[in-house]
Amino acid sequence: xxxxxxxxxxxxxxxxxxxxxxxxxxxxxxxxxxxxxxxxxxxxxxxxxxxxxxxxxxxxxxxxxxxxxxxxxxxxxxxxxxxxxxxxxxxxxxxxxxxxxxxxxxxxxxxxxxxxxxxxxxxxxxxxxxxxxxxxxxxxxxxxxxxxxxxxxxxxxxxxxxxxxxxxxxxxxxxxxxxxxxxxxxxxxxxxxxxxxxxxxxxxxxxxxxxxxxxxxxxxxxxxxxxxxxxxxxxxxxxxxxxxxxxxxxxxxxxxxxxxxxxxxxxxxxxxxxxxxxxxxxxxxxxxxxxxxxxxxxxxxxxxxxxxxxxxxxxxxxxxxxxxxxxxxxxxxxxxxxxxxxxxxxxxxxxxxxxxxxxxxxxxxxxxxxxxxxxxxxxxxxxxxxxxxxxxxxxxxxxxxxxxxxxxxxxxxxxxxxxxxxxxxxxxxxxxxxxxxxxxxxxxx
Amino acid sequence: xxxxxxxxxxxxxxxxxxxxxxxxxxxxxxxxxxxxxxxxxxxxxxxxxxxxxxxxxxxxxxxxxxxxxxxxxxxxxxxxxxxxxxxxxxxxxxxxxxxxxxxxxxxxxxxxxxxxxxxxxxxxxxxxxxxxxxxxxxxxxxxxxxxxxxxxxxxxxxxxxxxxxxxxxxxxxxxxxxxxxxxxxxxxxxxxxxxxxxxxxxxxxxxxxxxxxxxxxxxxxxxxxxxxxxxxxxxxxxxxxxxxxxxxxxxxxxxxxxxxxxxxxxxxxxxxxxxxxxxxxxxxxxxxxxxxxxxxxxxxxxxxxxxxxxxxxxxxxxxxxxxxxxxxxxxxxxxxxxxxxxxxxxxxxxxxxxxxxx
Numbered sequence: 058x059x060x061x062x063x064x065x066x067x068x069x070x071x072x073x074x075x076x077x078x079x080x081x082x083x084x085x086x087x088x089x090x091x092x093x094x095x096x097x098x099x100x101x102x103x104x105x106x107x108x109x110x111x112x113x114x115x116x117x118x119x120x121x122x123x124x125x126x127x128x129x130x131x132x133x134x135x136x137x138x139x140x141x142x143x144x145x146x147x148x149x150x151x152x153x154x155x156x157x158x159x160x161x162x163x164x165x166x167x168x169x170x171x172x173x174x175x176x177x178x179x180x181x182x183x184x185x186x187x188x189x190x191x192x193x194x195x196x197x198x199x200x201x202x203x204x205x206x207x208x209x210x211x212x213x214x215x216x217x218x219x220x221x222x223x224x225x226x227x228x229x230x231x232x233x234x235x236x237x238x239x240x241x242x243x244x245x246x247x248x249x250x251x252x253x254x255x256x257x258x259x260x261x262x263x264x265x266x267x268x269x270x271x272x273x274x275x276x277x278x279x280x281x282x283x284x285x286x287x288x289x290x291x292x293x294x295x296x297x298x299x300x301x302x303x304x305x306x307x308x309x310x311x312x313x314x315x316x317x318x319x320x321x322x323x324x325x326x327x328x329x330x331x332x333x334x335x336x337x338x339x340x341x342x343x344x345x346x347x348x349x350x351x352x353x354x355x356x357x358x359x360x361x362x363x364x365x366x367x368x369x370x371x372x373x374x375x376x377x378x379x380x381x382x383x384x385x386x387x388x389x390x391x392x393x394x395x396x397x398x399x400x401x402x403x404x405x406x407x408x409x410x411x412x413x414x415x416x417x418x419x420x421x422x423x424x425x426x427x428x429x430x431x432x433x434x435x436x437x438x439x440x441x442x443x444x445x446x447x448x449x450x451x452x453x454x455x456x457x458x459x460x461x462x463x464x465x466x467x468x469x470x471x472x473x474x475x476x477x478x479x480x481x482x483x484x485x486x487x488x489x490x491x492x493x494x495x496x497x498x499x500x501x502x
Numbered sequence: 503x504x505x506x507x508x509x510x511x512x513x514x515x516x517x518x519x520x521x522x523x524x525x526x527x528x529x530x531x532x533x534x535x536x537x538x539x540x541x542x543x544x545x546x547x548x549x550x551x552x553x554x555x556x557x558x559x560x561x562x563x564x565x566x567x568x569x570x571x572x573x574x575x576x577x578x579x580x581x582x583x584x585x586x587x588x589x590x591x592x593x594x595x596x597x598x599x600x601x602x603x604x605x606x607x608x609x610x611x612x613x614x615x616x617x618x619x620x621x622x623x624x625x626x627x628x629x630x631x632x633x634x635x636x637x638x639x640x641x642x643x644x645x646x647x648x649x650x651x652x653x654x655x656x657x658x659x660x661x662x663x664x665x666x667x668x669x670x671x672x673x674x675x676x677x678x679x680x681x682x683x684x685x686x687x688x689x690x691x692x693x694x695x696x697x698x699x700x701x702x703x704x705x706x707x708x709x710x711x712x713x714x715x716x717x718x719x720x721x722x723x724x725x726x727x728x729x730x731x732x733x734x735x736x737x738x739x740x741x742x743x744x745x746x747x748x749x750x751x752x753x754x755x756x757x758x759x760x761x762x763x764x765x766x767x768x769x770x771x772x773x774x775x776x777x778x779x780x781x782x783x784x785x786x787x788x789x790x791x792x793x794x795x796x797x798x799x800x801x802x803x804x805x806x807x808x809x810x811x812x813x814x815x816x817x818x819x820x821x822x823x824x825x826x827x828x829x830x831x832x833x834x835x836x837x838x839x840x841x842x843x844x845x846x847x848x849x850x851x852x853x854x855x856x857x858x859x860x
Contacts (some may be wrong), residue, residue, distance in 0.1 A: 096816060098815070098816050098817035098820065099817055099820040099824075100819060103817075107817075112768060135816040136816070137800070137816045137817070137819065137820040139820065140760070142754070142757075142760065142761055143557070143754075143761070146552075146553070146753075146754065147553040147557075147797060150548070150552040150553040151553060151801070154548070154549070167662070168664075168758055168760060171662075171664045171666070171756045171757075171758065172754055172755065172756050172757070172758065174666075175666055175754075175755035175756045176755065179678075188692050191662065243758065243760060244662035244663060244664045244758050244840055245662075247661065247662040247663055248661070248662055250661065268651070271760065271763075298533075301556060308631050444565040482661065489598075489666075490666075491669060
């Protein structure tokens with residue numbers, strides 16, 4: 058016992074010493090654009106978090122392989138959050154000031170986004186939430202540092218309703234229909250409710266809400282209720298293991314998968330892979346892109362990153378849905394920096410504040426996207442100071458038992474429905490926080 | 503040699519009854535507090551404040567509260583997270599619904615609400631004890647998780663159930679910089695820690711301990727179990743509620759019920775068990791162990807790997823962190839089942855005899 062104690066003391070002393078000595082020299086690189094990456098490679102949501110993180114990092118590696126952002130190399134570092142808000146905040150605090158300051162943060166968790174929204178304005182670091190986060194943060198006048206680029210949950214829910222209306226033959230046909238929202242009981246899952254209620258009022262469909270507790274493996278009661286109510290459609294707002302569980306339960310209760318529509322976080326390979334044939338016919342939103350194994354950018358990654366043995370994660374997953382989501386998120390951040398360089402000096406390292414200007418002035422037309430290898434993957438994106446989303450297009454893809462196929466045309470979120478809701482909610486936030494919304498003059502600064 | 507009370511004669515009852523009868527202890531603690539107020543701000547950076555010290559201070563306060571109930575009164579609780587949530591959400595509602603409400607007032611009222619709720623959920627303790635009580639308090643956890651997720655009024659109709667506060671102002675001082683937050687939390691903790699230390703030495707604390715050691719015997723010598731148990735629940739929940747309000751207001755700024763999930767309850771209970779049941783000092787040790795160690799491991803392992811020329815992936819670090827953390831818990835519980843606080847007092851005993859142990 059005594060020896061054990063001595064050993065423990067010696068070990069902890071050595072640890073403290075080594076930590077003190079080695080920490081400062083571990084990260085000493087100059088003139089590099091620093092991208093901190095919040096990831097979750099462990100925990101209940103890891104199956105979905107891992108491909109996203111791999112895509113994100115592979116794209117940064119690709120940019121470096123091509124010579125960096127106008128010559129500025131990207132340095133990056135991961136921090137594991139495990140989808141927990143307090144660990145996410147700790148990671149943010151740890152990384153925000155490192156290596157000359159963080160360029161941006163992408164928390165990949167609505168809970169962490171909420172916490173960072175309070176902190177980002179003080180630190181002047183943009184928070185990019187491509188396809189998640191709080192929907193009202195589209196209003197850049199109030200949420201100056203949040204960027205829900207190319208998709209918010211309200212926009213997504215709006216597209217789903219439009220798609221169903223089209224299937225039924227017009228919005229007037231929605232009257233009396235029963236739609237059930239099965240959602241992850243967290244800020245993430247609750248986001249679409251406000252918009253769906255608005256739409257339900259407009260078109261007279263009947264919306265019922267069924268929450269599923271974290272992490273979502275217990276859904277027996279939920280699907281029992283669905284079997285009793287017999288809704289016409291089920292919207293699935295799940296994440297991680299909740300999605301595959303929902304599909305299995307749907308199979309068990311015999312609810313037709315063709316009438317199930319997932320959000321874009323419930324429409325990737327990890328969600329349906331285990332269910333396989335049982336998920337056949339299940340639809341999900343595609344946040345512009347789906348699985349894109351044939352895109353040029355994917356081929357570039359395979360050739361220039363994985364081909365050189367520097368790939369992150371398994372090669373087979375390159376081009377899958379969540380991998381692409383991570384890749385596009387990284388691309389948008391890099392484009393923000395690139396744009397900022399146009400104004401503040403090419404070949405220089407941008408600060409968080411300069412990057413924000415870049416992100417507010419992203420203008421990617423189809424030609425640029427095609428040239429970057431994103432042809433067929435996504436549509437043009439144009440942001441502004443007041444619109445931090447930049448694009449409101451989405452489509453539907455369907456699982457055929459083996460892969461995801463696009464099964465609809467493009468839809469655009471309806472501004473007439475979205476805008477008032479965004480303005481109302483962000484206005485309430487501004488009032489509560491005593492924020493003076495930015496005017497067009499402020500934006501030019 | 504250095505740490506010995508020889509020659510310190512107590513000539514008054516007051517001197518005999520003071521909190522730290524040994525002069526070295528007294529000066530040590532005073533120096534520590536002075537250092538925390540004056541020295542620490544010069545030594546640490548923003549990251550230390552925001553990510554380590556502030557969470558440590560707030561969770562110390564919470565674990566102090568749990569220790570009063572579990573360690574001193576012997577009533578096992580698994581609902582501490584819920585009482586933190588009640589403190590945070592009640593404080594939030596007082597702040598936004600009552601005009602001109604000062605922040606400190608809202609935090610204390612949040613604690614008071616948690617105390618009231620604690621009494622209600624403490625009622626089962628009059629009938630059931632031990633593990634059965636733990637299950638009963640677990641009900642509090644699930645009930646309040648449900649309430650804050652479902653009842654819109656509590657979250658001021660926020661569409662996603664998330665609430666936030668900002669522009670905190672305590673008696674003219676703006677609580678926004680990391681330093682001001684640290685000093686604020688530290689002041690609260692010092693006041694509450696002193697109160698706790700005194701409470702457990704006073705009538706009420708002795709009643710709690712009597713109930714803990716044997717409640718039938720305590721009742722026979724004239725201690726009312728109902729009064730003792732419910733006051734323990736009330737005081738403990740007050741502490742935990744204030745900690746919850748601080749966690750929401752000062753540390754997170756914006757929170758959802760998941761911040762106070764059942765995991766938090768377990769975490770607090772583990773802090774108390776590892777730190778030392780029935781020891782004020784132990785609450786701090788436990789909080790330090792649970793808050794700081796995982797973060798330390800998380801940052802230290804990649805550095806250690808780099809020393810040996812290995813690159814450790816994020817996932818491996820995270821798995822190793824959990825494994826080592828778990829192993830250390832088992833190790834400490836085997837070496838010293840009475841918690842880190844007992845190791846501390848053993849150390850002090852040894853120091854008294856040093857350098858001539860018999």
